[in-house]
Amino acid sequence: MNLLSVSHLHVNFQVKQHSLPALIDVSFTLNRGERIAIVGESGAGKSVLGFSIVNLISKPGYIKSGSVKLDNKELTKMNLRQLQEVRGKRIAMIFQDPMMTLNPVLTIGQQLVETIRSHTKINYKDARNITIEKLHNVQISSPEKRFDQYPHELSGGMRQRVIIASVLLLNPDIIIADEPTTALDVTIQAEILQLLLAICRDNGVALVLISHDLGVVSKVAERTLVMYAGQIVEEGPTLEIINDPQHPYTQGLLNALPQMTLPGQRLNQIKGSMPSLTERPTGCAFHPRCPYATDKCRQESPSFIYSGVSSVACFMIEDMIDETDRDEDEQL
Amino acid sequence: MTTPLIQIRGLEKTFTTNESWLGQWRFRRGKFSKQKSHVHALNGVDLTIYQGETLCVVGETGCGKSTLARVIMGLAAPSAGEIDYLAERIDHLNDRQRMFFRRRMQMVFQNPYASLNPRMTVYQTLSEPISFHNPLFTQSQVDEKIEELLESVGISASSSNRYPHEFSGGQRQRQRISLARALSVEPDFIVADEPLSALDVSVQAQVLNLMMDKQEERNLSYLFITHDLAVVEHFATRVAVMYLGRICELSSRETLFGSPKHPYTQALLSAIPRLDSNTAEPIRLIGEVPTPTEKPVGCVFQARCPYANQRCYESSPAMVLQTDGSSVACHAIEEGRLWK
Numbered sequence: 070m071n072l073l074s075v076s077h078l079h080v081n082f083q084v085k086q087h088s089l090p091a092l093i094d095v096s097f098t099l100n101r102g103e104r105i106a107i108v109g110e111s112g113a114g115k116s117v118l119g120f121s122i123v124n125l126i127s128k129p130g131y132i133k134s135g136s137v138k139l140d141n142k143e144l145t146k147m148n149l150r151q152l153q154e155v156r157g158k159r160i161a162m163i164f165q166d167p168m169m170t171l172n173p174v175l176t177i178g179q180q181l182v183e184t185i186r187s188h189t190k191i192n193y194k195d196a197r198n199i200t201i202e203k204l205h206n207v208q209i210s211s212p213e214k215r216f217d218q219y220p221h222e223l224s225g226g227m228r229q230r231v232i233i234a235s236v237l238l239l240n241p242d243i244i245i246a247d248e249p250t251t252a253l254d255v256t257i258q259a260e261i262l263q264l265l266l267a268i269c270r271d272n273g274v275a276l277v278l279i280s281h282d283l284g285v286v287s288k289v290a291e292r293t294l295v296m297y298a299g300q301i302v303e304e305g306p307t308l309e310i311i312n313d314p315q316h317p318y319t320q321g322l323l324n325a326l327p328q329m330t331l332p333g334q335r336l337n338q339i340k341g342s343m344p345s346l347t348e349r350p351t352g353c354a355f356h357p358r359c360p361y362a363t364d365k366c367r368q369e370s371p372s373f374i375y376s377g378v379s380s381v382a383c384f385m386i387e388d389m390i391d392e393t394d395r396d397e398d399e400q401l
Numbered sequence: 402m403t404t405p406l407i408q409i410r411g412l413e414k415t416f417t418t419n420e421s422w423l424g425q426w427r428f429r430r431g432k433f434s435k436q437k438s439h440v441h442a443l444n445g446v447d448l449t450i451y452q453g454e455t456l457c458v459v460g461e462t463g464c465g466k467s468t469l470a471r472v473i474m475g476l477a478a479p480s481a482g483e484i485d486y487l488a489e490r491i492d493h494l495n496d497r498q499r500m501f502f503r504r505r506m507q508m509v510f511q512n513p514y515a516s517l518n519p520r521m522t523v524y525q526t527l528s529e530p531i532s533f534h535n536p537l538f539t540q541s542q543v544d545e546k547i548e549e550l551l552e553s554v555g556i557s558a559s560s561s562n563r564y565p566h567e568f569s570g571g572q573r574q575r576q577r578i579s580l581a582r583a584l585s586v587e588p589d590f591i592v593a594d595e596p597l598s599a600l601d602v603s604v605q606a607q608v609l610n611l612m613m614d615k616q617e618e619r620n621l622s623y624l625f626i627t628h629d630l631a632v633v634e635h636f637a638t639r640v641a642v643m644y645l646g647r648i649c650e651l652s653s654r655e656t657l658f659g660s661p662k663h664p665y666t667q668a669l670l671s672a673i674p675r676l677d678s679n680t681a682e683p684i685r686l687i688g689e690v691p692t693p694t695e696k697p698v699g700c701v702f703q704a705r706c707p708y709a710n711q712r713c714y715e716s717s718p719a720m721v722l723q724t725d726g727s728s729v730a731c732h733a734i735e736e737g738r739l740w741k
């Protein structure tokens with residue numbers, strides 16, 4: 070049985086009289102201990118998806134329809150008290166900027182101990198011991214000293230480690246990491262990614278990694294979902310997606326990486342930019358930027374189809390599969 | 402490529418952390434004492450930028466890359482050292498004398514949301530530098546110039562009366578406007594301080610292409626500051642690797658990525674997230690960049706270097722030209738402990 074299953078999730082944002090769709094029919098599952106990645110440009114709805122898993126969507130956004138199930142328990146219909154049991158304890162989140170997540174006027178220790186004690190009945194001394202142990206687990210040097218320090222006394226990489234430690238305090242089943250390394254240097258990024266990977270492997274924690282960088286994703290995730298304008302356009306094993314991208318958008322994202330072109334040559338850019346919520350194109354949302362768009366793409370929106378490598382929502386792939394089927398039928 | 406445009410010799414920059422007179426007093430053990438503490442951001446940087454090339458400066462946060470950019474641009478005064486622009490010394494000029502050089506050198510900043518004035522339309526943003534530096538321009542000449550500029554960076558001239566927040570393209574359009582502003586006075590040298598780090602991968606490609614086009618059109622020189630080595634590999638002519646206010650390796654792009662020499666460069670290169678999964682494990686550096694409050698004795702990298710020995714703790718290595726044209730500051734390479 071799946072640990073987490075999201076099915077046909079629609080999230081809208083209410084702006085004056087209009088209800089604008091931010092997520093459209095998003096479905097995926099996550100097994101125990103599995104690591105998946107959600108990739109896309111900014112504005113694709115990656116973070117909205119991350120937030121709506123734990124029902125953290127606040128006004129003007131709301132979950133219009135669909136379900137998010139954790140161990141077959143519906144999260145979208147829970148009240149605040151029930152949700153509090155899930156947030157942090159079962160599903161924990163890591164955000165992009167550690168300085169924004171940590172409270173600047175409390176010491177590291179105060180914040181972490183508070184996290185444990187608000188969820189479990191435990192005395193201060195035990196909570197302190199657990200905290201120091203977890204800080205040690207994320208390779209922070211002299212955790213006893215750090216315990217009494219304030220966030221501004223630590224470096225960026227160190228702060229992100231503290232956040233990872235805080236997430237581990239309650240032994241969650243799922244960690245949602247929303248661009249955890251975007252604010253960090255390359256060397257620190259590599260260390261944090263290795264740490265996340267090691268922690269998930271050792272403790273059997275499932276990971277949802279949200280990122281715009283396919284290079285980062287390829288190191289960590291087993292499965293990748295590519296999002297565009299609130300929809301999942303491609304889903305499959307990370308290696309397959311990187312070696313053989315099917316959807317034109319995934320191809321564009323990969324080709325835009327500097328290492329895909331010879332040094333000094335022009336980079337392959339995707340023309341145009343992500344549509345805003347108010348000006349969503351008809352048909353396939355990607356058609357204004359797609360080099361292969363036809364009239365059909367402008368009118369109808371494609372449905373998910375398995376291409377043999379990954380699941381793709383694209384008419385071009387659909388037609389290709391139809392053709393090969395016809396050829397096979399004729400041969401028979 | 403052969404004429405040196407900017408020459409920097411022995412550049413140093415020290416910041417005082419407690420600037421005010423009152424802030425310098427400490428009360429300890431019943432006594433008042435006065436002390437000043439300093440941060441040494443640049444510790445003797447020698448660098449030459451040639452005409453028409455892209456010099457990339459890479460390094461981690463806190464290594465002094467941005468300070469270097471600001472000192473070259475004259476936004477901060479150097480504590481010691483010289484900066485030459487086409488063999489003319491510019492680091493000690495006052496504002497009026499510097500005005501001519503401000504036209505020749507421009508800067509693009511990291512965050513297009515913070516560096517564009519939200520209360521000025523694109524037209525106002527661009528017309529200010531143009532009419533300031535060309536006081537004889539008539540209104541129609543300024544209009545013509547702005548139209549031409551906007552077209553050249555791929556923004557339609559009809560949108561010149563919009564405010565930055567009105568552009569649907571968000572970050573992409575803003576960074577284009579920043580670039581247009583830098584180009585508006587027709588400089589021949591642009592300092593770009595992490596211009597891509599706030600941008601998505603696909604937007605990065607667009608801005609980078611635009612910068613390359615402009616370089617070709619106008620024979621621009623870039624000083625490109627970044628921590629993203631994938632971009633450097635693509636864009637640079639030469640690369641300078643910086644650590645704690647010193648340059649530890651300087652070589653052409655091919656040499657640097659083909660055979661990195663300095664231990665720090667090797668660690669940096671191994672940390673790039675590559676797409677293929679069979680690359681080697683990244684070399685882990687112990688610790689993080691220290692804040693240089695004391696002027697470092699010995700090699701700046703000694704605390705994190707796996708090859709450090711007694712000599713590295715005592716004396717600072719000088720830049721030595723290697724056989725393949727790169728310059729490296731490292732005792733271990735000099736002595737042949739590494740790479741021989």
